[in-house]
Amino acid sequence: xxxxxxxxxxxxxxxxxxxxxxxxxxxxxxxxxxxxxxxxxxxxxxxxxxxxxxxxxxxxxxxxxxxxxxxxxxxxxxxxxxxxxxxxxxxxxxxxxxxxxxxxxxxxxxxxxxxxxxxxxxxxxxxxxxxxxxxxxxxxxxxxxxxxxxxxxxxxxxxxxxxxxxxxxxxxxxxxxxxxxxxxxxxxxxxxxxxxxxxxxxxxxxxxxxxxxxxxxxxxxxxxxxxxxxxxxxxxxxxxxxxxxxxxxxxxxxxxxxxxxxxxxxxxxxxxxxxxxxxxxxxxxxxxxxxxxxxxxxxxxxxxxxxxxxxxxxxxxxxxxxxxxxxxxxxxxxxxxxxxxxxxxxxxxxxxxxxxxxxxxxxxxxxxxxxxxxxxxxxxxxxxxxxxxxxxxxxxxxxxxxxxxxxxxxxxxxx
Amino acid sequence: xxxxxxxxxxxxxxxxxxxxxxxxxxxxxxxxxxxxxxxxxxxxxxxxxxxxxxxxxxxxxxxxxxxxxxxxxxxxxxxxxxxxxxxxxxxxxxxxxxxxxxxxxxxxxxxxxxxxxxxxxxxxxxxxxxxxxxxxxxxxxxxxxxxxxxxxxxxxxxxxxxxx
Numbered sequence: 253x254x255x256x257x258x259x260x261x262x263x264x265x266x267x268x269x270x271x272x273x274x275x276x277x278x279x280x281x282x283x284x285x286x287x288x289x290x291x292x293x294x295x296x297x298x299x300x301x302x303x304x305x306x307x308x309x310x311x312x313x314x315x316x317x318x319x320x321x322x323x324x325x326x327x328x329x330x331x332x333x334x335x336x337x338x339x340x341x342x343x344x345x346x347x348x349x350x351x352x353x354x355x356x357x358x359x360x361x362x363x364x365x366x367x368x369x370x371x372x373x374x375x376x377x378x379x380x381x382x383x384x385x386x387x388x389x390x391x392x393x394x395x396x397x398x399x400x401x402x403x404x405x406x407x408x409x410x411x412x413x414x415x416x417x418x419x420x421x422x423x424x425x426x427x428x429x430x431x432x433x434x435x436x437x438x439x440x441x442x443x444x445x446x447x448x449x450x451x452x453x454x455x456x457x458x459x460x461x462x463x464x465x466x467x468x469x470x471x472x473x474x475x476x477x478x479x480x481x482x483x484x485x486x487x488x489x490x491x492x493x494x495x496x497x498x499x500x501x502x503x504x505x506x507x508x509x510x511x512x513x514x515x516x517x518x519x520x521x522x523x524x525x526x527x528x529x530x531x532x533x534x535x536x537x538x539x540x541x542x543x544x545x546x547x548x549x550x551x552x553x554x555x556x557x558x559x560x561x562x563x564x565x566x567x568x569x570x571x572x573x574x575x576x577x578x579x580x581x582x583x584x585x586x587x588x589x590x591x592x593x594x595x596x597x598x599x600x601x602x603x604x605x606x607x608x609x610x611x612x613x614x615x616x617x618x619x620x621x622x623x624x625x626x627x628x629x630x631x632x633x634x635x636x637x638x639x640x641x642x643x644x645x646x647x648x649x650x651x652x653x654x655x656x657x658x659x660x661x662x663x664x665x666x667x
Numbered sequence: 668x669x670x671x672x673x674x675x676x677x678x679x680x681x682x683x684x685x686x687x688x689x690x691x692x693x694x695x696x697x698x699x700x701x702x703x704x705x706x707x708x709x710x711x712x713x714x715x716x717x718x719x720x721x722x723x724x725x726x727x728x729x730x731x732x733x734x735x736x737x738x739x740x741x742x743x744x745x746x747x748x749x750x751x752x753x754x755x756x757x758x759x760x761x762x763x764x765x766x767x768x769x770x771x772x773x774x775x776x777x778x779x780x781x782x783x784x785x786x787x788x789x790x791x792x793x794x795x796x797x798x799x800x801x802x803x804x805x806x807x808x809x810x811x812x813x814x815x816x817x818x819x820x821x822x823x824x825x826x827x828x829x830x831x
Contacts, residue, residue, distance in 0.1 A: 446720040446727025478748040529736030605823035606729040614826035
């Protein structure tokens with residue numbers, strides 16, 4: 253990596269040799285934000301758009317974003333899923349302004365230009381003019397003015413989108429090992445149990461880092477420790493894609509013998525604080541293993557979560573330099589029975605904007621953003637686990653995955 | 668439309684529910700949160716859900732309590748475990764409507780707005796929406812058997828920790 257390279261369109265130079273020191277400026281600089289939109293979000297990256305099960309019928313669509321770019325995802329008459337930039341080819345108005353729905357075609361409200369479900373321009377109002385006057389001239393070719401199409405891939409029911417032809421197929425993008433961990437959790441057809449949205453008072457990258465930072469988990473989120481639900485029998489680790497861009501952080505129970513169960517009980521009984529109702533800590537072992545917690549990131553802004561029986565996909569949307577929005581889509585399996593539905597609702601008290609073990613993620617980024625605004629020339633450091641970007645077995649006390657994110661960021665940004 | 672007959676019949680209900688709601692919101696706004704579970708029956712249910720989920724028929728709530736233990740855990744967690752910038756709410760509740768007073772349980776709906784003031788002094792309109800209540804009498808006192816808070820906005824600014 254050429255460390256002296258200036259990011260085009262900016263005067264930014266990465267100030268150190270590796271990715272163990274991060275300049276605050278990356279969280280506050282408008283030029284870098286603008287470049288991220290062009291070369292990262294609209295570059296060789298896969299972005300979560302929606303779920304296959306959210307648009308089951310032909311004509312079903314959902315609005316979403318890749319970075320700042322509004323996107324509409326729609327199922328066409330053939331059952332294929334198409335994604336287009338939600339921007340009329342004429343004046344650029346949103347062609348879709350309701351978050352979800354079902355349409356036969358897309359019609360821009362401004363001048364009634366119409367597009368089919370594959371984004372092809374099918375009609376221009378008064379295209380032939382009125383009484384022989386006005387309208388389009390012969391040089392206008394409908395085929396040249398469709399909606400901008402986005403490449404999509406359906407990954408186990410997650411519809412992913414990329415602007416770039418250069419992006420490798422998704423399985424190759426995240427690698428075999430991390431693909432296997434998606435397959436570990438998403439074993440059956442999904443259903444949506446609900447959505448949350450959380451506005452963070454910070455640059456989008458601070459939340460991405462937070463997800464990759466398994467070091468903070470037991471320190472910032474003290475719910476488990478406080479209520480004695482940390483099990484001494486837990487082990488965990490970090491997996492990283494070869495590129496370093498994507499990661500998985502997990503914890504699991506070791507084979508539980510009677511002796512270990514005794515230890516777990518002892519811990520909770522001795523504590524001054526105990527939960528009055530432990531139903532939300534129940535864990536039905538539905539995935540055939542003892543993994544209690546699996547947080548997987550897909551560069552740049554997708555998070556796949558399994559916390560006990562709370563499964564979800566989180567999508568982060570930048571909202572300017574100093575703000576971002578996290579959309580949580582809370583999931584269950586299509587064949588869940590009423591008891592399982594109820595259990596998932598209870599466990600979901602742990603996560604979301606009001607979640608016992610996640611709410612702090614809403615404020616901590618803002619605390620850093622406050623510092624970043626005032627200290628553009630200073631930097632944060634990522635010393636845990638050394639300087640390398642490598643997996644970790646048995647310990648999550650490492651910032652390896654955060655360094656991996658910055659490697660990906662630099663590669664996309666060309667700095 | 669509420670008729671004169673309805674009003675005559677529900678006058679006492681209205682006064683009692685109005686007093687219950689006033690006690691409830693002052694309890695929260697004055698940070699006497701340990702008393703919060705007492706406003707519910709032992710088997711009380713409480714949900715804070717977005718209008719988006721509610722309208723789509725999706726069950727996931729931001730906060731879900733089912734039975735007294737879960738109410739107590741919400742409060743002990745915010746006191747001892749959760750970390751957030753200190754803030755206070757000011758609740759405004761209005762437009763109480765009696766939906767059903769024919770049985771022992773009274774069903775109502777009302778509107779609410781909550782402003783949130785942070786420790787640094789900044790204030791914002793944090794939440795607004797509708798509340799659907801089922802109120803019942805326990806040992807001569809009215810309690811919420813069910814309280815469903817439906818938020819008009821789905822966007823939660825930063826985090827939600829204090830109950831609504």
